[in-house]
Amino acid sequence: MRITGRPAALLASAAAFTAFAALAGCTVQPQDPDAKRGLPVRIQLPSSPAPAPTGMAGTKPTTTPSTSPPRATVPAPDTPTAPPAPPPRVLWAHGSSGPEVRELQARLRQVGWLSAAPTGTYGPRTEQAVRGFQGKRGLPPTGRLDTVTWQRLLAMTHRPSHWELYLMGGQPAAAPDTRCLTGRVLCIDKTSRTLRWMIDGRTVDTLSVRFGTQYTPTREGVFKVYWKSRHHVSTLYHSAMPYAMFFSGGQAVHYSADFAARGYAGGSHGCVNVRDEAGIARLFAQVKVGDKVVISR
Known part of the structure; x- marks a missing residue:
């Protein structure tokens, strides 16, 4: 039977669409009721696969290899290093003398590292005191007074008074x-109460001294050392005279324990007393028989 009219047109359109769907890769569901009734069918296109979730366990991220060449590593420029700090400069050491050394000794007395009175001469006691002060504060214990040690001592002490500088009556050495x-001379000045050990006009050492009393004065003038006695004892007064260097009769330059203990409160029987035992020991080792002794005021 031949179908004419509108139904025939619909069937023709459906046939044409079905053919197009087949060519497009689509399939017609046979159970679709519209197909049975000759109505246009619904075409179900295949769904695109959903993108794989990222960041989930069990999945490996897809990495795209880089096509750019590796970047060259440029070494960092060397960082300039600061030059090492220069070592501390030594100001005074064993054998130094002068008012600066006297101030050093007075300041060491303030912090309890030196018990002896200032003499102005950097001897073994001063060296030992400086070494102890340095070691206590973590500084190299050289015994030499350098700039770092001096600044540390200045920060811990006050400026010494005249009495602290010239404790027990010591005074700066007078002009010789x-x-x-000229020559090798024990140059002794009664006014400043000092003894200079001089060689060819140069002062090698300076020591504080005291003299005889009113009734037993120390002679003045130019003399020579005629005898040295390391462990001498006075036959007249039965008193010890260590490091004695005789210059006129029974008068000598020697160490006095009484002078070290009482200072200028006492006096000698005409001798020149020295209170710095280390200083007189050093002097005794250098002075020779025949060296000149000058005593003036």
């Missing part, structure tokens, strides 16, 4: 007598 400017 003109008779002391």
